[in-house]
Each structure stands twice: as structure tokens, then as C-alpha cells.
Amino acid sequence: MDLYFFSYTGTCQSIAKELGSLLKSTPRAIKTYKLPYFLWLIFSFIPNLQVKISYEKPTSPYGVVIFPKWTFNCPPITTFLREVSFKKLLLVICYGGWREKPYGEYYKNLALRKSKEVKIYYIKRASWERNKASELERLEETVLKTFGEEG
Numbered sequence: 001m002d003l004y005f006f007s008y009t010g011t012c013q014s015i016a017k018e019l020g021s022l023l024k025s026t027p028r029a030i031k032t033y034k035l036p037y038f039l040w041l042i043f044s045f046i047p048n049l050q051v052k053i054s055y056e057k058p059t060s061p062y063g064v065v066i067f068p069k070w071t072f073n074c075p076p077i078t079t080f081l082r083e084v085s086f087k088k089l090l091l092v093i094c095y096g097g098w099r100e101k102p103y104g105e106y107y108k109n110l111a112l113r114k115s116k117e118v119k120i121y122y123i124k125r126a127s128w129e130r131n132k133a134s135e136l137e138r139l140e141e142t143v144l145k146t147f148g149e150e151g
């Protein structure tokens with residue numbers, strides 16, 4: 001399966017790295033401009049805003065995308081999910097602590113325009129930092145359940 005991540009402060013990158021080494025899949029970064037926090041914060045309040053990104057094109061019909069919860073919008077992810085299509089896609093959202101569910105639903109609906117089947121999974125940042133091993137186990141189980149033998 002193709003494993004993608006976007007990360008600003010490193011948490012999603014660390015989740016992608018750990019999951020990638022468990023599943024023997026090299027994580028691929030979704031790259032964009034290096035902007036200061038306050039600019040990303042402003043952009044995160046603008047629904048549907050997109051930015052220029054670069055990434056290695058998908059090679060599998062199965063995808064996992066790990067990204068942060070940003071107010072209403074994470075612009076690099078909005079661009080990415082409007083461009084790629086998968087047969088099955090798992091969205092892994094890492095959040096600080098508030099309003100992750102409506103955000104997840106927004107991205108699920110966006111991804112469903114291009115991808116056939118989309119599932120969402122949430123990880124709280126503090127919980128990842130405190131219990132990496134058990135969080136990773138829980139995530140791996142979800143990935144295996146989602147893709148089974150196929151992925």
C-alpha cells in the first residue's frame with residue numbers, strides 16, 4: 001500500500017515512520033512551502049483553500065494518508081485529496097484535542113469524490129507521545145482490518 005504523510009511539527013512524520021517500518025512501506029512526504037506558523041494558522045481558517053504541493057505519484061490502489069487536524073482546513077491535504085484516487089483509502093488524523101470529528105467527516109467526503117472507499121482513524125497527539133507502542137498497535141490493527149490480504 002502507499003503510505004503518505006504531511007507534517008508541520010513532526011508528529012505525523014513520526015507516526016508514518018513507525019507504521020512504515022512495521023508494514024515495510026516507505027512513507028512518502030506530501031511537500032509544500034515552508035511557511036511560518038501564523039500564516040498556516042490563517043490559511044487553516046479558509047475552507048477549501050489549496051496550495052501547491054509535490055509528492056511521488058501513487059502506485060497502489062490502496063492508500064494511507066496521515067495528516068494533522070488544522071482548524072477547518074489543512075491546505076496541502078485538500079490539494080492532495082482532490083488529485084489522487086484510491087480503491088481504498090484510510091485517513092489517519094492526528095489532533096491536539098478539539099473538533100476532530102467534523103474535520104474528519106469533511107475530508108472523508110472530499111476524498112470520496114475520487115476514491116471508492118474511505119475510512120477515518122483518529123490519534124490524539126498527547127496519547128501518541130505517551131503511549132507510542134499501544135497507539136501503534138491499535139493503528140496497525142486498523143490498517144490490517146481495512147486492507148486485509150489485499151493491501
Ligand SMILES: Cc1cc2nc3c(=O)[nH]c(=O)nc-3n(C[C@H](O)[C@H](O)[C@H](O)COP(=O)(O)O)c2cc1C
Nearest residue numbers: 007008009010011012068069070071095096097098
Ligand atoms: C495551524 C494549526 C492549526 C491547528 N488546529 C487544531 C485544531 O483545530 N484542533 C486540534 O485538535 N488541533 C489543532 N492543531 C494541533 C495539531 O493537530 C496537532 O499538534 C498535530 O499533532 C500536529 O501534527 P504534526 O506535528 O505532524 O504537524 C493545529 C495545529 C496547527 C499547526
